[in-house]
Amino acid sequence: MRLGFYPKLALTGIMKNKKTYFPYILTSLGMVMMLYIVSFLTYSESVRAMPGGVSVAGFLGLGCFVIGIFSTILLFYTNSFLIRRRKKEFGLYNILGMGKRNLARILIWETLMIAAFSILAGLGCGILFSKIAELVVANILNSDVGFAFEISGAALEMTVCWFAAIFLLILLNALRQIHLAKPIELMHSEAVGEKAPKANWILAFFGVLLLGGAYWLAISIQNPVDAMLWFFVAVIMVILATYLLFIAGSVAFCRILQKKKGYYYKTNHFISISSMVYRMKRNGAGLASICILSTMVLVMISSTSCLYIGREATMRERYPKNMMIEAQKDTETFEEELQQSAKRVLDRYHVTPENEKAYRYLSVGAFMEGSKAIFSRDKVENMNVDYSKIYQCFFLPLSDYNQIMGTDETLASDEAFIYKTRSDEGYAYDSISFENGKTYRVRNLKEKIVGSGIDVASVFSSYFIVLPDMEAVEEIYQIQADIYGENRSEIRSYYGFDLSCDEAVQIEMRDAFYSEFIGAVDAENSGIYVNVECAAAERNDFYALYGGFFCLGIILGIVFICGAVLIMYYKQIIEGYEDQSRFEILQKVGMTKREIKKSINSQILTVFFMPLLLAGLHMAFAFPLIEKMLLLFGVVNTKLLVFVTLGSYGVFAVFYILVYLATSRAYYGIVSGKTSE
Numbered sequence: 001m002r003l004g005f006y007p008k009l010a011l012t013g014i015m016k017n018k019k020t021y022f023p024y025i026l027t028s029l030g031m032v033m034m035l036y037i038v039s040f041l042t043y044s045e046s047v048r049a050m051p052g053g054v055s056v057a058g059f060l061g062l063g064c065f066v067i068g069i070f071s072t073i074l075l076f077y078t079n080s081f082l083i084r085r086r087k088k089e090f091g092l093y094n095i096l097g098m099g100k101r102n103l104a105r106i107l108i109w110e111t112l113m114i115a116a117f118s119i120l121a122g123l124g125c126g127i128l129f130s131k132i133a134e135l136v137v138a139n140i141l142n143s144d145v146g147f148a149f150e151i152s153g154a155a156l157e158m159t160v161c162w163f164a165a166i167f168l169l170i171l172l173n174a175l176r177q178i179h180l181a182k183p184i185e186l187m188h189s190e191a192v193g194e195k196a197p198k199a200n201w202i203l204a205f206f207g208v209l210l211l212g213g214a215y216w217l218a219i220s221i222q223n224p225v226d227a228m229l230w231f232f233v234a235v236i237m238v239i240l241a242t243y244l245l246f247i248a249g250s251v252a253f254c255r256i257l258q259k260k261k262g263y264y265y266k267t268n269h270f271i272s273i274s275s276m277v278y279r280m281k282r283n284g285a286g287l288a289s290i291c292i293l294s295t296m297v298l299v300m301i302s303s304t305s306c307l308y309i310g311r312e313a314t315m316r317e318r319y320p321k322n323m324m325i326e327a328q329k330d331t332e333t334f335e336e337e338l339q340q341s342a343k344r345v346l347d348r349y350h351v352t353p354e355n356e357k358a359y360r361y362l363s364v365g366a367f368m369e370g371s372k373a374i375f376s377r378d379k380v381e382n383m384n385v386d387y388s389k390i391y392q393c394f395f396l397p398l399s400d401y402n403q404i405m406g407t408d409e410t411l412a413s414d415e416a417f418i419y420k421t422r423s424d425e426g427y428a429y430d431s432i433s434f435e436n437g438k439t440y441r442v443r444n445l446k447e448k449i450v451g452s453g454i455d456v457a458s459v460f461s462s463y464f465i466v467l468p469d470m471e472a473v474e475e476i477y478q479i480q481a482d483i484y485g486e487n488r489s490e491i492r493s494y495y496g497f498d499l500s501c502d503e504a505v506q507i508e509m510r511d512a513f514y515s516e517f518i519g520a521v522d523a524e525n526s527g528i529y530v531n532v533e534c535a536a537a538e539r540n541d542f543y544a545l546y547g548g549f550f551c552l553g554i555i556l557g558i559v560f561i562c563g564a565v566l567i568m569y570y571k572q573i574i575e576g577y578e579d580q581s582r583f584e585i586l587q588k589v590g591m592t593k594r595e596i597k598k599s600i601n602s603q604i605l606t607v608f609f610m611p612l613l614l615a616g617l618h619m620a621f622a623f624p625l626i627e628k629m630l631l632l633f634g635v636v637n638t639k640l641l642v643f644v645t646l647g648s649y650g651v652f653a654v655f656y657i658l659v660y661l662a663t664s665r666a667y668y669g670i671v672s673g674k675t676s677e
Contacts, residue, residue, distance in 0.1 A: 006102075010109035013086070019666075020085050020573060024078050025114055027566050031071040032122025032163055033129070034559055038063045039155035040130045041137060041551075046150070050143040055541065059548035063555055068162050072169075074563045077289070079170050081570040083177055085577070090178060100179055107174050115167035119160060126159070127151055140308075140547040141540070207244030214238045215621040223461060227628035234625065238618060242291050246610075247284035286571045291611035293564040294652065295618045297557050302619075302648040303626055304553025306641045307633060311546040314634040318542070319535035321357065321496030322506055325513060328490040328529045338493050338517075345512045349505065353497035359400035362473055362491045364480050366393045366463075371429035375480045392462045397470040405447075409466075416440035417466035419448055427463070437479050440467070490529065503536035510534035546633075565659055568608075572663040576670030608664075612656050616649055 014021045042060045047053045090103050131149055138144060214237035221227050307314070327338050339358065346353055366373040368389045398411050411417065418427040426444035433439035445464070467473050473491065481488040499506050510532050517530040627641060635641065 006105045007109045007113075010106050010113060013106065014110060014113065017082075017085060020082055020570070021114075023566060023569055024075075024082060025118055027078065027562060028075060028114065028118035028163070029122040029125065030562055031067070031075070031559070032119055032159060033126040034555065035064065035067050035071065035162065036123055036126030036155050036159045037130050037133045038067060038555055039158050040126070040150075040152045041133060043152050043154045044134060044150070046134060046148075047137055050138060050141050050544075053137075053141065053143075053544065055544040056137060056141065056548040056551060059552045060555075063552045064158070066556055067559055070559060070563065071163070072166050074566065075166055076170060076173070078566055078570060079174070081574055083174050085574065103178050104175050107171065107178065111167055111171040111174070115164065118167075119163050122163075123156065123159065126155075137547075137551060140550060141544055203244050203248035207241045207248060210237050211241035211245065214241060218621045218623075218625040221625060221628060224628045224631045227625050228632060231625060231629060234622075238295070238622075239292055242614065242618075243285065243288040245614075246288035246291065286567055287611050289567050290564050290571075291614050291618075293560045293567070294611055294615035294656070295622075297560045297564070298615060298619050298645075298648055298652060299622065299626065300553040300560075301557045301652075302641070302645040303630060304549045305648065306630065306635060306637075306644045307546045308550035309644065310635055310637050310640050311543055313637060313640075314546070315535065315539060315542045317636060318634050319533060319538055321355070322499040322535050323353075323510065323513070324494070324496040324533045324535075325517075326492050326494050326529075326531045326533075327517065328492045338495055341516050342495060342513060345509060345516050348512070349501070349509055351499055351501050351505075351509070354500065356495070356497040357404045358493070358495045359396060359404050360470070360473070360491055360493050361400075362395040362477050362489060364393050364395070364476070364489045366391055371431055372433045372435070374435045375483045376435065394462060394464050395473045395476050396464065396466050397473050398466055398468055399470070401466045411443075411466070411468040412441075413468050414438070414440055415468065416442055417445045417464075418442050419445035419464040421448065421462040421464070432465070434476060434479060436482070437475060492529075503539075506534055506536045510537055561655075568659055568663050569666070572667040573670070576667040608660055609656075612653060616653075619645065619649060 038060050041047050042057050042064055044057070048057050050056075090106075130152075214234045217230055217234045217237075221230055325338065325342060342353075364375060366375055368374075368391055373391075373393065398409065398417075401407070401417070402409055409417070416432060418432065420427050427442055429442060431439055431441050445466070448464070467476070477489075477491055499509070501509075513532045514530065517532075623641075623645060627638060630641065
């Protein structure tokens with residue numbers, strides 16, 4: 001045979017099947033482009049030089065891994081559609097005299113052509129759009145970037161190697177299928193699986209049970225740490241349940257519809273349900289994949305958008321004052337010394353502090369057994385510890401509480417105020433007792449202590465406990481000091497205030513505060529602890545953290561949307577070709593094109609919107625879990641999360657409908673004979 005015979009035959013096969021190959025090639029191109037862009041941003045020195053850019057690069061590095069793994073799964077999945085479609089053609093070649101070795105050469109050339117075009121064109125598009133992506137990242141981080149154009153050698157190398165490996169594995173898998181199949185099996189491959197499956201009620205019930213368990217986990221967990229620990233367990237349960245419900249449950253659902261005579265014995269419903277039930281196992285797997293991808297898109301877009309949109313409010317929750325100074329020192333006059341040192345720096349810069357807040361507090365971790373707070377380490381170090389019972393306790397004297405809240409509350413010597421954070425419920429008991437200490441009668445507080453911010457960085461839920469006087473706080477201090485020894489917590493003095501000067505001056509003042517406090521310490525008092533937090537100085541890193549999440553969410557959201565769209569498209573196209581002969585027969589026996597269209601709409605509407613509806617149900621039950629997890633990042637604005645989640649679902653639903661209209665039109669064109677094979 002001539003040297004160019006196999007390449008020409010391979011190219012002819014691709015062009016004749018362009019309706020199925022072109023989306024696959026475009027997807028491969030898009031995945032290559034996305035991986036290069038994300039890799040470019042990961043390795044970019046310009047991004048790393050931005051304020052907080054190192055954090056963003058770290059997040060995007062994780063994105064490279066996710067995109068690479070997802071690209072592998074998606075291209076393998078979509079390639080299975082192509083091979084299924086081409087098996088009949090290969091079977092014909094085989095019967096006409098081509099051996100398996102000849103077919104293998106055709107597949108090798110097809111794979112080489114697709115791989116070469118996808119990788120080269122994808123890299124070209126990635127290089128073209130990489131600068132735009134860099135500018136977007138700079139805008140998210142409120143930074144500037146130069147106009148120099150770069151090509152990352154490391155990103156090129158990683159992208160080419162990864163996709164070369166993917167296409168090699170796809171080729172080996174295709175060769176395996178062709179090698180193992182007999183010619184007659186190849187010829188009749190499109191008829192495989194036409195036997196109507198039985199409704200597997202056991203698997204369907206197990207799917208419902210598994211999904212119910214995941215939903216129960218999502219709505220029953222109250223502690224943010226538990227939410228983080230159980231989130232991935234719930235995700236795995238939801239994925240397994242979704243596949244079981246769509247594969248086994250969808251068959252059972254069709255059987256139920258068939259038993260409803262008023263619904264089933266209508267022209268459009270009869271044909272659509274009869275057609276669907278014959279291939280529901282494969283159809284169900286595709287629908288489940290669409291549902292899972294849709295849910296992943298909604299979770300990522302809504303949560304990362306909420307983080308990004310509410311980043312300023314969250315930052316102010318963490319840093320309620322422009323300048324916050326915390327220090328500890330074993331002298332009774334230290335709080336006064338702290339404020340005097342701060343005022344010397346303020347006078348030096350001719351700045352007047354505003355909205356001042358000053359108080360003393362003790363922060364201790366405690367394991368709660370009912371109404372008893374236990375400080376002993378062995379309780380917390382137990383491997384089977386219930387993390388929902390670990391609380392960070394902040395103890396304040398009543399005088400300081402009244403001063404910062406502007407109140408005139410009173411407490412008896414055996415009473416205490418308690419405020420429980422990250423929960424709509426207050427403290428559940430009438431009293432609280434402390435290990436080796438006394439018991440206090442509890443009065444719940446309804447308002448959080450203003451201007452603190454000290455609990456936001458805590459991983460665990462917190463109690464603010466207001467005791468009658470400083471002596472009571474010192475008693476708790478001594479209890480935990482006896483238990484922890486050198487690892488004890490110290491009583492700290494907090495002094496926070498706002499400033500009206502420029503942020504650059506505030507950052508400069510932060511360093512001046514450090515110098516003032518450290519310089520005031522002599523050799524005898526070198527054990528002083530000083531921490532100065534400046535909201536202006538922390539803003540860049542704070543924005544970088546949330547901006548990194550947002551970038552990652554948007555990029556992965558786009559990738560998963562592409563995957564969902566591709567699966568939708570191939571599902572409709574492949575099924576259209578499978579149904580074409582059936583509808584040709586129905587037209588010959590008198591069924592009109594209008595009735596065909598109604599039947600098609602009934603079939604698509606019955607099944608196609610199930611993933612969207614179930615994805616919405618997944619999101620509704622996952623919302624409490626997502627809300628608890630976002631609390632760990634300081635997001636306390638539930639209304640914003642609700643708004644962003646509903647908005648994300650609404651936008652995605654509109655997009656989903658547009659995809660439905662496009663794919664249903666393609667399906668109708670195939671089965672009605674308007675589009676030739």
